[in-house]
Amino acid sequence: MVARVIPVEDFDLVIFGGTGDLARRKILPGLFHRYLAGQIPPEARIVGAARSEMDAEGYRAFTREALQEFAPNSCKDGGQVEAFLAMLSYVAIDARGDGGWKELAGLMRPDVVQAFYFSVAPALFGDLAERLHGHGIATEASRIVVEKPFGRDLESARQLNRGLAEYFTEEQIYRIDHYLGKETVQNLMAVRFGNVLFEPLWNAQFVDHIQVTVAETVGVGGRGEYYDKSGAMRDMVQNHLMQLLCLIAMEPPSKFDPDAVRDEKLKVIRALDPVAPEDIVRGQYRAGEDGPSYLEEVGDPRSTTESFIALKVHVANWRWNGTPFYLRTGKRLRARMSEIVVVFKEPPHSIFGDDAGRSANILTIRLQPDEGMTLQVTIKEPGPGGMRLIDVPLDMSFAEALGESGNQMPDAYERLIMDVVRGNQTLFMRGDEVEAAWAWTDPLIAGWEARRDKPQAYHPGTNGPEDSLMLLHRDGRRWRDLEA
CATH class of the missing domain: 3.30.360.10 (Dihydrodipicolinate Reductase; domain 2)
Structure with missing residues (x-):
């Protein structure tokens, strides 16, 4: 039995915290597996965004190492690896300042699905949401993914919800629980x-x-x-x-x-x-x-x-x-x-x-x-x-x-x-x-x-x-x- 794979639309995915442990262990290897399965179109773009000073080639090298460590059995075809890495870009970003946001805006395409993965501490959720809107990057069709912990009690969860709701509707917010x-x-x-x-x-x-x-x-x-x-x-x-x-x-x-x-x-x-x-x-x-x-x-x-x-x-x-x-x-x-x-x-x-x-x-x-x-x-x-x-x-x-x-x-x-x-x-x-x-x-x-x-x-x-x-x-x- 062969599983049916349905390709998704062309998209731009920005991974805030793109050099972090979750990106290295799960997100990037996961995207590579979906690419090998024919689910990700070759036109799609994946942008790493983090504090580290790095260029696109440096991020591809970082990703190549992550794939070799956490998806070694999938890396046998070097041509496939290189094709996937060619989809990657990188922006050094200041989540609480203005650094990198103009460069990120220049990478985004207005006519495709836009998704922003907040693989960062919850304390930065509001800052990222504010700057995505302040710099004209996010649109009414954009989607954001937020990781747990989503608050540590009821009041902090309400504050996070209110902070995100200032810039995104509930239909745009994806609170992820990998279970x-x-x-x-x-x-x-x-x-x-x-x-x-x-x-x-x-x-x-x-x-x-x-x-x-x-x-x-x-x-x-x-x-x-x-x-x-x-x-x-x-x-x-x-x-x-x-x-x-x-x-x-x-x-x-x-x-x-x-x-x-x-x-x-x-x-x-x-x-x-x-x-x-x-x-x-x-x-x-x-x-x-x-x-x-x-x-x-x-x-x-x-x-x-x-x-x-x-x-x-x-x-x-x-x-x-x-x-x-x-x-x-x-x-x-x-x-x-x-x-x-x-x-x-x-x-x-x-x-x-x-x-x-x-x-x-x-x-x-x-x-x-x-x-x-x-x-x-x-x-x-x-x-x-x-x-x-x-x-x-x-x-x-x-x-x-x-x-x-x-x-x-x-x-x-x-x-x-x-x-x-x-x-x-x-x-x-x-x-x-x-x-x-x-x-x-x-x-x-x-x-x-x-x-x-x-x-x-x-x-x-x-x-x-x-x-x-x-x-x-x-x-x-x-x-x-x-x-x-």
């Missing part, structure tokens, strides 16, 4: 709304509980200064896990349309109950054989910032009344794994008797490392030993099921950048979504700060603090194991 660009996340909607099998069962009558896990094996590393001001709640739950929760719990939209989808997601956020203190578990990793403790990495022995958090969440509506959602995310855990686990209820009555065993159907949606889905079903254990029930997986790894196209699925950033060029906002957060998420998150953070709660220490390479296991055990449930 929404993952193939499996989009397949979650396809599974729910494209199959008659699942949607009738997707409610509290049939679903016992749902788990959302985003686990990492690495520590905070060089992000210690930023992370200690953020923590797992702000860094992961308020955005990534919240978006996954919305896609799981939302009502069917009237159509696959950006505002229709985001309207339903917003309803989920607004339906979230406050979380009781006993339903929140926070943790910090200790030192281990392969690395220092969280406190050592951030350089503050008194820090009470969490590197792990688990929550029991309820969506207060008819569909999900009584069905808990368990969310967890953390660093220095046993395995790198992101997944959604939908645990269905057991049959109300077993005709086979207690000796046969009882089990539940479980749908596991893997986001990483191996994207795919597994449905656990119950069958008879083979052999003459009588009627004994066992669970077996119906497994669909995208790489195996889709053959070559499954192994060549685009990275999340690749897909989302192409959606920006197409003008499709379905997989991007709307301003009111961001604010609603912070309105739910802020009281939880304020609560543990007022109580002066301290995170529990946990050993690296484990499933996190012991109390996070009890969060489910006390309800007669258990987390799905992190598979090393």
Whole structure:
């Protein structure tokens, strides 16, 4: 099976922060992959813009090194690499001054799609927006892409929204969350709304509980200064896990349309109950054989910032009344794994008797490392030993099921950048979504700060603090194991 690739319109893409880590690791290699796939027209232009004094040839050399490091298997055809590099330009820009803006204006073409990627600190969003308009570069048709963190609380998010709204309409703003660009996340909607099998069962009558896990094996590393001001709640739950929760719990939209989808997601956020203190578990990793403790990495022995958090969440509506959602995310855990686990209820009555065993159907949606889905079903254990029930997986790894196209699925950033060029906002957060998420998150953070709660220490390479296991055990449930 060969994936169908639809070319996008001719475009000019400006990457502010074009020499930064995100551009080097994700944006530039992603654009190169889309070029190799035939999705980017050869006339398109990509402009790096940053503080560094560099000319276009220097930026091409920078990009060539980035491709060799982060897309080595795609660089075998030197002619293709050189053709892609020929599309690149560079402008040394002063985000808070006038330097470089006249040169940037001279590079932009008025008759193509214009997109501006703000791969910079949020403190510069307003300055860039103001100068794009002040120098006559942005038009009513221009699009801007902004990266998280989109605020650190409700008030700062509102300020960012107001600052951008002075120069761009909501239809022009693309707030990117790379988790929404993952193939499996989009397949979650396809599974729910494209199959008659699942949607009738997707409610509290049939679903016992749902788990959302985003686990990492690495520590905070060089992000210690930023992370200690953020923590797992702000860094992961308020955005990534919240978006996954919305896609799981939302009502069917009237159509696959950006505002229709985001309207339903917003309803989920607004339906979230406050979380009781006993339903929140926070943790910090200790030192281990392969690395220092969280406190050592951030350089503050008194820090009470969490590197792990688990929550029991309820969506207060008819569909999900009584069905808990368990969310967890953390660093220095046993395995790198992101997944959604939908645990269905057991049959109300077993005709086979207690000796046969009882089990539940479980749908596991893997986001990483191996994207795919597994449905656990119950069958008879083979052999003459009588009627004994066992669970077996119906497994669909995208790489195996889709053959070559499954192994060549685009990275999340690749897909989302192409959606920006197409003008499709379905997989991007709307301003009111961001604010609603912070309105739910802020009281939880304020609560543990007022109580002066301290995170529990946990050993690296484990499933996190012991109390996070009890969060489910006390309800007669258990987390799905992190598979090393």
